[in-house]
Amino acid sequence: MGTRCLIVLLESGTGSPLFLQFKEATASVLEPHAAPSEFDHAGERVVRGQRLMQATGDAATISGYLGDDSTIDHILVEFAERYADLAEDDHAAHLAAIAARRVVAADG
Numbered sequence: 001m002g003t004r005c006l007i008v009l010l011e012s013g014t015g016s017p018l019f020l021q022f023k024e025a026t027a028s029v030l031e032p033h034a035a036p037s038e039f040d041h042a043g044e045r046v047v048r049g050q051r052l053m054q055a056t057g058d059a060a061t062i063s064g065y066l067g068d069d070s071t072i073d074h075i076l077v078e079f080a081e082r083y084a085d086l087a088e089d090d091h092a093a094h095l096a097a098i099a100a101r102r103v104v105a106a107d108g
Helices: 042-053 059-066 071-099
Strands: 005-010 018-023
Touching: 018 042
Parallel strands: none
Antiparallel strands: 005 018
8 A cells, every 4th residue: 555564684693584574554544434443553453464364373284285395485486586576677667767857866
């Protein structure tokens, strides 16, 4: 809905990466059509919703679903490579729009 979403990868000397997701939380687009939120802050509503949607469930069930071959590995690598290519193309288009003064940019 046009809000910011950032993914941060933190690495330590232990070799265990930590991914953090930051999301901008504003009023829900459903608020005018639904009862008021039970949460005092939109951020809490977003976090609770994400936790419900991203619950990983039982590891054995997930493992059984994915199988014991490398199919999912190849699918995820292909997705990541295509997404990286798209992000690079989008960035190049953004820089070109700035250079052509179709987009106003400011440092700082």
